[in-house]
Amino acid sequence: xxxxxxxxxxxxxxxxxxxxxxxxxxxxxxxxxxxxxxxxxxxxxxxxxxxxxxxxxxxxxxxxxxxxxxxxxxxxxxxxxxxxxxxxxxxxxxxxxxxxxxxxxxxxxxxxxxxxxxxxxxxxxxxxxxxxxxxxxxxxxxxxxxxxxxxxxxxxxxxxxxxxxxxxxxxxxxxxxxxxxxxxxxxxxxxxxxxxxxxxxxxxxxxxxxxxxxxxxxxx
Numbered sequence: 001x002x003x004x005x006x007x008x009x010x011x012x013x014x015x016x017x018x019x020x021x022x023x024x025x026x027x028x029x030x031x032x033x034x035x036x037x038x039x040x041x042x043x044x045x046x047x048x049x050x051x052x053x054x055x056x057x058x059x060x061x062x063x064x065x066x067x068x069x070x071x072x073x074x075x076x077x078x079x080x081x082x083x084x085x086x087x088x089x090x091x092x093x094x095x096x097x098x099x100x101x102x103x104x105x106x107x108x109x110x111x112x113x114x115x116x117x118x119x120x121x122x123x124x125x126x127x128x129x130x131x132x133x134x135x136x137x138x139x140x141x142x143x144x145x146x147x148x149x150x151x152x153x154x155x156x157x158x159x160x161x162x163x164x165x166x167x168x169x170x171x172x173x174x175x176x177x178x179x180x181x182x183x184x185x186x187x188x189x190x191x192x193x194x195x196x197x198x199x200x201x202x203x204x205x206x207x208x209x210x211x212x213x214x215x216x217x218x219x220x
Contacts, residue, residue, distance in 0.1 A: 009079070016083025023088065027061030029172045030155070036180035039149050040066075046113055047183070048141055048148045049120040050202055052131055052210065053165040055153040056122060062153075062178055065089030069112050069119040071105045073126050091117060106136065113144040120151075123202075128164045131210070133203050138195045141186040150181035150206040154213035177213050181205045 039047050049068075051059045065088070072081045072093035082093045094108035109119055121140070123133035141148050154177050155170035170176050182205070186198050 012079045013083050016080045017087055019080070020084045020087030023057065023061050023084070024064070026170075026172060027064075030061070030170055030174050030176045032062060032176045032178065034178045034180070036182075038180050039147070039183045040118065046116050046144075046146045047118045048113070048137060048146050049118070050123045050133065050137055050148055050150045050206060051120055052152070052206065053122050053125040053128070054130065054168050055151075056125075056167065057169055058153040058155060058176055058178070059120065059151065060084070060088055062176070063090075063120060067091050067117070069094060069109065069117045071095070071109060071119075071121065106140070109140055110143055113140065113146050119146075123206075124165070130165045131203070131207055133199050133206075135195060135199055138186055138199045138202070141198075142188055142190050142195060145185060145188060147183040147185040148202060149183045150202055150209065152179045152181070152206060152209035152213055153177065154210065154217045154219060156217040156219065158219075160219075175217070177217070179209050179213060181209060 039045070049059075049063070067089065069091045070085055070093050072078045072085060072095055074095050078095065082095065085091075085093050091112070094105040094112070113119055119140075121137045123137050124131055137148060140146065153168070155168060155174045157171045157174055159169040159171065161167040161169070184198070184201075186195065190198070
């Protein structure tokens with residue numbers, strides 16, 4: 001059994017390393033343009049980036065090599081994802097999701113955010129519904145005082161997979177647009193209903209930016 005586990009770990013690491021290298025090579029061909037005020041360039045303050053699962057590949061390349069923290073599930077796919085993240089220059093991921101290990105991942109995120117590490121959160125992952133945030137990112141902002149910034153992407157030409165999230169894979173030499181929303185923090189004394197209002201507002205901004213970028217790119 002131990003030998004099987006070691007073999008599985010080696011295979012997962014190899015797959016993760018290969019995918020990370022492929023993302024780096026592919027991303028270097030893209031023509032990336034950013035819009036909106038990037039809060040990471042305006043100050044040295046810690047940030048919480050809110051990203052849709054469909055934009056994971058584009059975001060992974062654009063924000064590489066900056067030591068950002070991301071949560072990754074404890075599944076076998078999560079083991080591969082953890083290797084990909086570290087090979088792309090992200091911090092060792094906080095492991096856990098809404099279905100498994102969520103509380104430990106939340107504690108790790110709170111600890112790292114308070115220490116000054118910026119985090120990128122796939123807010124509708126890992127299973128959707130698509131483009132509908134889980135409440136965790138709003139709670140993180142309330143507990144740490146770190147502001148949230150919605151980040152949207154679109155690309156052309158790109159593959160759009162027939163998955164729950166319509167995952168986007170920009171093709172070689174694609175035009176990729178990344179837009180930053182307006183940062184906002186959640187009051188540390190916010191009630192649950194206030195948190196829900198902030199989550200709805202975050203989703204509204206994220207979806208509005210995404211739809212506008214897709215329309216400009218001619219994406220249906």
